Amino acid sequence: EVQLVQSGAEVKKPGESLKISCQGSGYSFTYWIGWVRQMPGKGLEWMGIILPGNSDTRYSPSFQGQVTISVDKSISTAYLQWSSLKASDTAMYYCMRQDGLGTYYFDYWGQGTLVTVSS
Amino acid sequence: QTVVTQEPSFSVSPGGTVTLTCGLSSGSVSTSYYPSWYQQTPGQAPRTLIYSTNTRSSGVPDRFSGSILGNKAALTITGAQADDESDYYCALYMGSGIWVFGGGTKLTVL
Numbered sequence: 001e002v003q004l005v006q007s008g009a010e011v012k013k014p015g016e017s018l019k020i021s022c023q024g025s026g027y028s029f030t031y032w033i034g035w036v037r038q039m040p041g042k043g044l045e046w047m048g049i050i051l052p053g054n055s056d057t058r059y060s061p062s063f064q065g066q067v068t069i070s071v072d073k074s075i076s077t078a079y080l081q082w083s084s085l086k087a088s089d090t091a092m093y094y095c096m097r098q099d100g101l102g103t104y105y106f107d108y109w110g111q112g113t114l115v116t117v118s119s
Numbered sequence: 120q121t122v123v124t125q126e127p128s129f130s131v132s133p134g135g136t137v138t139l140t141c142g143l144s145s146g147s148v149s150t151s152y153y154p155s156w157y158q159q160t161p162g163q164a165p166r167t168l169i170y171s172t173n174t175r176s177s178g179v180p181d182r183f184s185g186s187i188l189g190n191k192a193a194l195t196i197t198g199a200q201a202d203d204e205s206d207y208y209c210a211l212y213m214g215s216g217i218w219v220f221g222g223g224t225k226l227t228v229l
Contacts, residue, residue: 032216034218036220043206043208043220043221043222043223044157044159044165044208044210044220044223045220046210046218046219046220049216049218056216058215058216058217060217060218060219061120062120094164094165096165099170103153103170103171103174104153104155104170104171104212105153105155105167105170105171105210106155106157106165106167106210107167107170107176109164109165109166109167110164111164112164
């Protein structure tokens with residue numbers, strides 16, 4: 001069974017760093033893994049995507065330079081990290097797998113990681 | 120920057136039919152954007168409904184269908200049920216690994 005399991009909720013202060021994770025299982029960790037942000041009461045915003053095999057990474061212009069997406073394929077895990085959090089980073093973050101058969105969609109989703117940034 | 124447009128809200132009567140759309144701030148949506156649709160209920164992760172314009176994901180009831188209507192992608196729910204009350208998001212593949220999600224449509228069934 002394909003699963004994406006995300007790390008648990010985080011509470012941080014402004015200016016702190018953070019790295020959240022998304023571990024894939026039940027399949028070969030060779031598919032693109034993407035991240036979306038969902039701010040409280042708002043919609044899904046696509047942040048970026050990474051290909052585990054060669055770490056090829058693409059970012060939304062809105063998030064370029066604001067976050068870093070990385071991967072450790074040895075443990076089938078993708079990461080989303082911030083070097084200096086802001087209160088406006090408070091949101092739920094989901095990872096998702098992009099289908100690898102040329103049909104271009106997100107077929108599996110993680111359960112979400114809630115990040116709260118507050119002083 | 121590309122903006123993907125969706126109706127902010129829509130309502131449908133139980134048993135009724137509703138069509139939600141997904142457009143582009145400039146230009147037309149075609150199958151080349153591989154439009155996909157996702158359903159999200161409060162507190163839950165999104166669920167994949169439709170991909171490649173009109174292919175239902177595994178386990179999705181056939182009352183959900185996708186199409187291109189004019190210059191937009193469309194999601195039609197035929198015979199709406201109470202548990203279809205959710206937020207619906209479309210996503211478009213812009214090429215070169217870049218995606219854009221629409222702002223979502225809040226569907227009320229009443």
